[in-house]
Amino acid sequence: xxLKLYGIRNCDTMKxxxxxxDSAGIAYDFHDYKLAxxxxxxxxxxxAALGWExxxxxxxxxxxxxxxADRADLDEARAIALMQAQPSMIRRPILEGQGILLAGFKxxxxxxxxxx
Numbered sequence: 001x002x003l004k005l006y007g008i009r010n011c012d013t014m015k016x017x018x019x020x021x022d023s024a025g026i027a028y029d030f031h032d033y034k035l036a037x038x039x040x041x042x043x044x045x046x047x048a049a050l051g052w053e054x055x056x057x058x059x060x061x062x063x064x065x066x067x068x069a070d071r072a073d074l075d076e077a078r079a080i081a082l083m084q085a086q087p088s089m090i091r092r093p094i095l096e097g098q099g100i101l102l103a104g105f106k107x108x109x110x111x112x113x114x115x116x
Contacts, residue, residue: 003028003100006038007092017093017105024116028095033087043080046094049101052079055091062088 005021005028007014021028046055056079057063063071063082070082083090095102100113110116 003095003097004031005029006031006033006042006090006094006096008032008034008088011092013105014093017095017110020105020107020110024111024114026114026116028097033090038084038087038090040080040084043083043090046096046101046103047076047080050103052076054103055079055094056083057089057091060088062086 003021003026005014005017007017007030009030009032018030043055052075056074066082074082091103093103093105095110095113102109102113
């Protein structure tokens, strides 16, 4: 499985992750989930492996602007429905490949996971 980087093109963290991968010479396919969305299967797989709390971006303005009723009493199913409806609520980037699934970007974590 080739590496796939999921996120939103104009996000500053995404720009850092892409620059890091490019400078390390690591090939990847980019999936902009703001434009192309994220499939329910992807979201379920990420949440099963990482936990929905790590995949849901609660710090972003999209989540913070939700009515309190939508933010209260979240569970995995409700979180996945929110992320599917509003992909900006998905933490970024998500990096997925053979034996690799990472949420967020930290250069040292990428270096360790990718042996770079």
